[in-house]
Amino acid sequence: MAGAVSCIGCIVMMVFPSIALSAAQKGIALWASSVLPALLPFFICANFMTALGLPAYIGKVFEKPFQKLFGAPGVSAFVFSVSITSGYPMGAKLIGDFGRSGAITSGEAKRMLTFCSTSGPLFMLGAVGAGMLSSPAAGAVIALSHYLGAILNGLFYRIFSPKKQEPRREFSGGAAIKKGTLLELFTDSMITSFRALGIICGYIVLFMLITDFIQFSGVLNALQSEWGRGFVKGCLEMTVGCSSISGSEELTLLYQCVLCTFLISFGGLSIYAQSMSMLSGLNIGSVYYLVTKLTHGLLAGLVAWFLGPVILSGDAIFTGTFGTGEVISYLGFFSQLLFSSKMVIMIVFLFLFTILLDKLIRRIHERSRDHSGV
Numbered sequence: 001m002a003g004a005v006s007c008i009g010c011i012v013m014m015v016f017p018s019i020a021l022s023a024a025q026k027g028i029a030l031w032a033s034s035v036l037p038a039l040l041p042f043f044i045c046a047n048f049m050t051a052l053g054l055p056a057y058i059g060k061v062f063e064k065p066f067q068k069l070f071g072a073p074g075v076s077a078f079v080f081s082v083s084i085t086s087g088y089p090m091g092a093k094l095i096g097d098f099g100r101s102g103a104i105t106s107g108e109a110k111r112m113l114t115f116c117s118t119s120g121p122l123f124m125l126g127a128v129g130a131g132m133l134s135s136p137a138a139g140a141v142i143a144l145s146h147y148l149g150a151i152l153n154g155l156f157y158r159i160f161s162p163k164k165q166e167p168r169r170e171f172s173g174g175a176a177i178k179k180g181t182l183l184e185l186f187t188d189s190m191i192t193s194f195r196a197l198g199i200i201c202g203y204i205v206l207f208m209l210i211t212d213f214i215q216f217s218g219v220l221n222a223l224q225s226e227w228g229r230g231f232v233k234g235c236l237e238m239t240v241g242c243s244s245i246s247g248s249e250e251l252t253l254l255y256q257c258v259l260c261t262f263l264i265s266f267g268g269l270s271i272y273a274q275s276m277s278m279l280s281g282l283n284i285g286s287v288y289y290l291v292t293k294l295t296h297g298l299l300a301g302l303v304a305w306f307l308g309p310v311i312l313s314g315d316a317i318f319t320g321t322f323g324t325g326e327v328i329s330y331l332g333f334f335s336q337l338l339f340s341s342k343m344v345i346m347i348v349f350l351f352l353f354t355i356l357l358d359k360l361i362r363r364i365h366e367r368s369r370d371h372s373g374v
Contacts, residue, residue: 012213013209019213020209022212023205023208023212023213024208026208027201027204027206027207027208027209028201028204028205030239031197031200031205034127035200035204036197036201038086038087038122038123039087039090039200040197042086042090043090043192043193043197044189045189046082046090047188047189047193048186049078050097051185051188055075055078055098056075058074059073059075059078060074069154069155069158070111070112070114070115070155070157072111072112072154073108073112075098075103076111076112076115078094079091079098079116082094083118084118084121084147084150085121087122088117088119088267088271088275089200089271089275089278091112092117092274092275092276092278093278095109095279096279096280096282099279099281100281100282106282106284109279109282111158113279113289114156114157115150115151115154117292117293117296118146119146124139124142124143124264125139126139128260128264129142132243133257133260135253135312137311137312138256138257138260141304141311142260142304144303144307145303145304146261146300148300149261149265149300149301149302149303150265150300152299152303153292153295156299157292196278200274203270203273203277204237204270206273207236207268208237208240210236211236211240214233214236220232220233225248226244226249227248227251227255227259229244230242230248230259231244231245231259234259234263234268235269237268237270238263238264238271241268245259245263254305254308254309257312258301258304259301261297261301261304262298262304265296265297265299265300266293266294267293267297271293272290275289276289
């Protein structure tokens with residue numbers, strides 16, 4: 001069946017070469033102009049931190065709270081923080097790397113996927129909010145709802161999906177990566193990052209082709225509303241869907257926020273395919289991941305429904321952060337700091353500070369124990 005579909009795809013591209021060429025150009029341009037510069041630094045840094053064993057220290061510090069909240073290992077703190085700063089499919093990539101190295105079990109990987117697969121703030125605030133919807137307030141609604149929905153999704157599966165007893169293991173961080181000098185580890189991190197980004201490029205081009213051919217075929221003309229056609233396209237590729245929904249005059253800004261929030265949280269089949277490729281080798285069913293993203297989208301859309309009227313009613317002020325440079329005055333300085341590149345630096349320093357503090361406390365306890373023993 002896969003061979004037959006591939007043959008049909010080749011024939012269609014030969015019959016309509018202009019559409020195929022245009023879609024491929026758009027997909028590659030999107031990858032080169034947006035995805036590559038946005039994700040490459042995060043991919044390299046995350047791989048390098050993993051090689052240095054930083055996730056192992058973070059996992060020890062956050063083991064108890066994340067076990068109680070989500071039934072997930074402490075390294076989820078590292079994966080979640082990288083996922084919310086870099087976006088899709090970084091969370092799935094890290095989970096796949098840790099799972100294949102044997103650092104986490106398949107059950108732990110499944111629980112981590114429920115809340116560690118998220119989009120990046122710059123896409124939601126900049127591209128969708130300030131760009132497509134022409135409203136920084138809408139971007140704030142989408143971003144906050146998306147991340148709150150991820151946390152609620154993790155809690156939902158913690159409560160309603162019973163945790164199976166699995167043998168615990170010590171998280172080894174970058175033990176699966178070949179040891180060497182810092183330069184060798186950094187070079188390996190770059191090579192691994194480019195390979196992952198190459199896979200992402202292929203999927204972006206593929207789903208851009210599918211979306212354009214569906215649009216050309218006229219199948220979507222059966223839907224009378226512009227937002228309905230945009231929603232269907234968004235289920236394939238979220239960026240295309242959000243763009244179509246933002247151009248619909250039939251919906252108010254609140255409904256546009258709710259639909260865009262659902263599409264971004266669900267991710268579309270393009271993100272689904274990218275993430276599943278990153279999870280290859282793990283015992284994670286494709287249906288399971290699809291269902292977790294669907295519930296994430298529903299929960300995030302529900303949060304946007306409640307948050308939207310409150311945030312969208314606020315006035316905007318000029319800050320010079322996202323091109324048009326507007327954020328919501330009601331959210332204040334914290335929002336400006338949270339949804340900016342400064343957040344990445346803050347998270348890294350916060351992790352380092354937490355690790356140093358944990359080591360200091362352990363050393364004090366050891367000294368006090370030695371003195372009491374003497």
